[in-house]
Amino acid sequence: MFSNQERIDRIIGILIDSFFPILKAGIQFTIPLTIITFVLGLILALLIALARLSSVKVLIVLAKFYVWIFRGTPLLVQIFILFYGLPSFGITLDPFPAAVIAFTLNKGAYSSEIIRAAILSIPKGQWEAAFSIGMTKSQAMRRIIIPQSIRVTLPPLGNSFISLVKDTSLAATITVTELFQKGQQIASVTYEPLWIYIEVAFIYLIFSTVLSYFQEKLELRYDKGIAK
Amino acid sequence: MIQISNLHKWFDQLEVLKGIDLLIPRGETAVIIGPSGSGKTTLLRCLNLLEIPTQGTIELGNKSIHFDKSTKLTSTEIVSFRKSTGMVFQGYNLFPHLTALENIIEGQIIVLKKTKAEAEKKARALLEKVGLGDRADMYPHQLSGGQQQRVGIARAMAMEPEVLLFDEPTSALDPELVGEVLKVIKDLAKENMTQVIVTHEMNFAREVADQVIFMDQGVVVEKGTPSEIFQNTKNQRTLQFLNKVAER
Ligand SMILES: Nc1ncnc2c1ncn2[C@@H]1O[C@H](COP(=O)(O)OP(=O)(O)OP(=O)(O)O)[C@@H](O)[C@H]1O
Numbered sequence A: 001m002f003s004n005q006e007r008i009d010r011i012i013g014i015l016i017d018s019f020f021p022i023l024k025a026g027i028q029f030t031i032p033l034t035i036i037t038f039v040l041g042l043i044l045a046l047l048i049a050l051a052r053l054s055s056v057k058v059l060i061v062l063a064k065f066y067v068w069i070f071r072g073t074p075l076l077v078q079i080f081i082l083f084y085g086l087p088s089f090g091i092t093l094d095p096f097p098a099a100v101i102a103f104t105l106n107k108g109a110y111s112s113e114i115i116r117a118a119i120l121s122i123p124k125g126q127w128e129a130a131f132s133i134g135m136t137k138s139q140a141m142r143r144i145i146i147p148q149s150i151r152v153t154l155p156p157l158g159n160s161f162i163s164l165v166k167d168t169s170l171a172a173t174i175t176v177t178e179l180f181q182k183g184q185q186i187a188s189v190t191y192e193p194l195w196i197y198i199e200v201a202f203i204y205l206i207f208s209t210v211l212s213y214f215q216e217k218l219e220l221r222y223d224k225g226i227a228k
Numbered sequence B: 001m002i003q004i005s006n007l008h009k010w011f012d013q014l015e016v017l018k019g020i021d022l023l024i025p026r027g028e029t030a031v032i033i034g035p036s037g038s039g040k041t042t043l044l045r046c047l048n049l050l051e052i053p054t055q056g057t058i059e060l061g062n063k064s065i066h067f068d069k070s071t072k073l074t075s076t077e078i079v080s081f082r083k084s085t086g087m088v089f090q091g092y093n094l095f096p097h098l099t100a101l102e103n104i105i106e107g108q109i110i111v112l113k114k115t116k117a118e119a120e121k122k123a124r125a126l127l128e129k130v131g132l133g134d135r136a137d138m139y140p141h142q143l144s145g146g147q148q149q150r151v152g153i154a155r156a157m158a159m160e161p162e163v164l165l166f167d168e169p170t171s172a173l174d175p176e177l178v179g180e181v182l183k184v185i186k187d188l189a190k191e192n193m194t195q196v197i198v199t200h201e202m203n204f205a206r207e208v209a210d211q212v213i214f215m216d217q218g219v220v221v222e223k224g225t226p227s228e229i230f231q232n233t234k235n236q237r238t239l240q241f242l243n244k245v246a247e248r
């Protein structure tokens, strides 16, 4: 009995000691990595979506090719090519920027499909109404179509944002000391992988729950002007 | 004034407009009637270049465009022509993310480059005119069909077009809401707005039209004053159509 009590105390001690270092790694790396790559990925995605919807053949082909490559290969492989592969071309990236670039390129491809589908879901009558008051194609896109598309993109983009929070754990493989990597380090010195990884999971859960909450808020805000 | 000469429209192998000639003097209201599939919508859409005619000429105010196989319009030309026409759609097509007021302001600011204050003043006046002064801040889904359509008319008017085009403006409406929309159109006719209206409301056509145009299978079969068409026509196809409509 006594030794059992001792073990429980030890585990509780380790969990308490490791909680803030792991949380800190999450706030220092996981969150910034998620937010930066999501925003950059979104900008990239919008450009790719607009290229695909344009009437310029070259742009359409390039955009399709891009999406084909990044959706058809594993994210982990993309990260490795960037971080371990590029140095043989004389391009050496630090782990964090390498992770940002890899995730952005990957997210850009996925999100562009979400944005494209949302734009295509706006009824033709909206374009025609915009044209009928003399708008050009780009004015109609900017003022009428995209604002309505945003609402449509929010649920799928929200989901992809939350999966990005979790996907950033792949950055551990290129030595970014984000949340998961920190957990790994602590697990290997304390020899308590079960409890540490449960703690890691718990902290991811906190992050994604908070983000889901904001996602819901945002969706509600954009629901104005739309009949239920 | 709007003048259409020898206007043809092909969709691939299908000739939908087969040489339309029309003259609608400034300030007059023309009503187009005809069976389903006769090309009424296509004609209206050609007038504001939502469809590009295959052949023919359209003159609108001081602008004139000739179409043939070699015509390649730039988007500037198309936009400049469209600014002279306003369109009211069967399904309203209001912008759902904007309030009634914002729907009417949008084009004035983006296309006509007016200031926000100017645009809003005009929008409020137009809403008042269509009887919706108190609905300015409502979103389209909060308005009835008849109210939405009246906002649609105000949105088109805000651009100060030479001509207003209406494609079955009341056919998506519940019967009890038709009257309020027709009243707005009648008022505009009285104020000498130039209008081209496609409708199945024959009583309304009789009342509001300076000119009635009967189309069938892509041609103008007959045109004339309401009494020429509705009371005194000798044309077999017109008679047949009017009888069929009367039976309903
Ligand atoms: N974009 C298109 N592509 C191919 N055919 C079309 C297109 N638009 C219209 N048509 C065809 O052109 C013909 C005329 O259609 P249009 O819509 O102008 O008729 P309408 O007189 O307005 O009929 P309705 O009273 O039913 O509205 C129809 O045979 C229709 O199928």
Ligand SMILES: [Mg+2]
Residues within 6 Å of the ligand: B040, B041, B042, B167
């Ligand atoms: Mg029609």
